[in-house]
Amino acid sequence: MKRILLLLFFIVFGLNLQAQTEKSDKLYFSEALNMHLSKYNSKAEAAYKYRKFEKAEKLFDTLIDTKLKSTYIDNFKFLTIKRKEIALYDFKKPVYLLTYASWCIPGKGEIPALNELAKKYQDKIDFVILFWDKRETVKELSKQFDSHINVLYVDETKNNHSYVVKNLKHSLGLPTCYLISGNKQIMDIQRSVFHPFNISKEESFKLNYESMNSSITNNLIGNPLEPESIKLSAVPPK
Structure with a gap:
């Protein structure tokens, strides 16, 4: 009996030691x-x-x-439109995190492309838009996004010394996209697609869709099951 208890002790001790080592290596x-x-x-x-x-x-x-x-991305905390606090680790799927601000105007095809991709990958990826704005502004802006996109915010006027503001906004600027695996490891960090201002909405949509889709398939879900070229059904209405 003593030998069994001793063996169990060493097994549990070894597992705890391994877990602590893995944690410290992150x-x-x-x-x-x-x-x-x-x-x-x-x-x-x-x-x-x-x-x-x-x-x-x-x-x-x-x-x-x-x-x-x-x-590994930190477990940053944000607010929902309903003022509920939510942590990044609450999302269990791989996360496509895009940081925005109301004064940072996205390309004309960027949001439509993002909406299409959110519908396409809703079962595999959590899409998160993070605004650095006041709740009232974000609430209005959130109407542009598909229901499968989580629109969150941090009001910097009330959190000017916040840990999340310092790391996610003032470090790399915005808009910035973070591609985060299910275990919260950062697979890549990218900036938005920049293209000539005078191109059409359809051209802008195509450029953004292809770029975002490539990032998602290469970093978050592996090889795509279909070509990256856009199907006719994926083109947004005019």
């Missing part, structure tokens, strides 16, 4: 930012100052690819 997004953001900012500011935009973009991509990818 590097979180906020920790990685704290280590590398200052150096990135100084180089990026110099690049923008001298109008070296390609270099600035390369610096951003390098920061993401070498320092922030594969880290």
Whole structure:
């Protein structure tokens, strides 16, 4: 009996030790930012100052690819339109998180493309739009989004020292897209599609749809089961 109890003790102890080791091995997004953001900012500011935009973009991509990818997103907390607090870890599926603000106008085809993709992948992915705005503004803006998209907000005027504001808004700017796996590991961080202002709504939709769909299939659900080209049914009404 003693041997059995001793064996059980070592099994439980080993499992706890393994769990603690795995937990300690995780590097979180906020920790990685704290280590590398200052150096990135100084180089990026110099690049923008001298109008070296390609270099600035390369610096951003390098920061993401070498320092922030594969880290684990923190369990940031937001508010729903109904003023209910919700944590990022409350979402159990992979998360497509896009940060916005009312004064940051998306491309004319961006929201329609996002709405189509939210309907397409509703069973596989949680789509989250995070606004840095007041509730009244966000409530009005939320009408643009499909019902399968979770529209959340953080009012910075009331949370100007907030941990989430510091890390998700003031670190990488906006709009910024975070592709987060089911275990909350960051698969990629991307900026929105930028295209000429004078293209049609249909062209803008196609560019955004293809870019978002590629990001989703490559990072959150594996290989697509259908071609990435847009079907006629996916084109939004004029």
